[in-house]
Amino acid sequence: MEAGFRQDTIDRNPEKGRARTAPDTGTLGKAVAVLDVVARAERPMRFRDLREAIGQPPGTLHRQVSNLISEGLLQVNPDQSYGLGLRLLQFAARAWSGNRFREIAEPHLAALHEKTGETVHLGVLSDLEVIYLDKVESRQAVRMHSQIGNASPCYCTGVGKAALSALPIDDAKARIDRIAFHRHTEHTIADGAALSAELADIRAAGIAYDREEHEPGIHCVAAPIWSHDRSFVGGISVTAPSYRIAMAQLTQWADDVRTAAAAINADIEIRLGPRA
Amino acid sequence: MEAGFRQDTIDRNPEKGRARTAPDTGTLGKAVAVLDVVARAERPMRFRDLREAIGQPPGTLHRQVSNLISEGLLQVNPDQSYGLGLRLLQFAARAWSGNRFREIAEPHLAALHEKTGETVHLGVLSDLEVIYLDKVESRQAVRMHSQIGNASPCYCTGVGKAALSALPIDDAKARIDRIAFHRHTEHTIADGAALSAELADIRAAGIAYDREEHEPGIHCVAAPIWSHDRSFVGGISVTAPSYRIAMAQLTQWADDVRTAAAAINADIEIRLGPRA
DNA sequence: CTGATTCATTCCATATAATGGAACAGCGTT
């Protein structure tokens, strides 16, 4: 419908394995496991579908589902299939507008977009994935929602690699060992050794490139941002289609991206630092 | 920053009382109660603040918070304050893109916008509030996220009144009795009797108007949509600033809005009906 | 239309997880 060059769909990745931070333990863990199944489902899920996906006895699952519904986290469609509840939308609206990093980065993203004219992203590292928090785009091409909140692998995105480069080296190493690499394009980094090597370069340069490693025909230049204690790492990027913007242009933007990221880091330190 | 005429902020309403569907009972209920407090907080909430807001003993609250964090539903900012977790953004992205009603309504909203040139909304009734699921807007003026997922009172919005009119009368009556009316503008409906009276008109006409009842200077024309069993009711609306669009113009659009809503209802019946 | 079968829901004794008081640790303040 719209002229977005980047795929408009939600996670077409063939990687079906969940990158959960926590095990499905405890009452809460089991509850979000149910939400997770519903969220990741591609076809409408009815009760029996959930049952085989979750593997809980019917009575148990039924009560879990009931509780989720009464909390508004889950809902039943008229055709008996389950969908995520509207309460999640409410929460997300707050999660987004109340996010301090997004708030701090916002003007810098706008400025960077102003300078380059291309799409600017803000992403945060969440375990092994990058979650996009914001984007600034020239035309109202792609619908925002299709991108914000979406997760992409960290090893084949500019923001992801930038974020990894901001982690303490042993932390980064530990995460890399847990990555299940998948070739999204012919340029995708395929193993941990190659990724570690590239991260060394990224650390030295303060700049990461995605050379059509995630989506064919899309490349980007990114720089890391972080909080003082590295409990938060993320990145910003300028993304463009390679048919229109040459790699040489990206490298020219590198300084702008690095400068913008540095400015964001300074703001984070001031507004969220230990002495805030 | 942008030229949005409708307020860009999240819920400035003075109504602080929560419109919870469920009591804070059960492990899950207590967990979302914590999320709710964080979501509704206006200043940064630290552990101490949560403690007084929730009223749980420190040990208990600490574990609840820890569990929420390990599930990614909550996170700690570097300055020790809590924020909603990124997992909620991921879930919401799916809740939105996977929402059947939104999906079905989408082309009709686009067509309605094409015809009127003004902002078109899709909202769903959730207990006593309307939650906006989608909007189509001419310029990329207001950021989508500031609107989608937001909740507004049902008694002073076009979509809300339209949705109420689609409920079985006793259900509507029961909900009206629970509304805490608040005068947002001088035109806001102030009591249940007035609302019931207006709902009768809306049922007869199939059209609801918001005559600057929520935001001064903003009015809209809306029509209800629903599922066959009324487990879902909502509405669509065309919204405009009154300085630019006269009431007479809104009444001229009423037929278009009603027609669009009817088309959506037909699609819902076909795609989500009992024999789907 | 009837009977058989599958699936969803309810119930309740049991197993499990959440609770909260108390004791501990970290840190800034007096």
Add this chain to the structure above:
DNA sequence: AACGCTGTTCCATTATATGGAATGAATCAG
């Protein structure tokens, strides 16, 4: 250095979730 304020950990107790079995509803075959 001792105090007070917050946040964190521990563990016996208590409340909650669990899941097998029974019931009810819906679907399908004959």
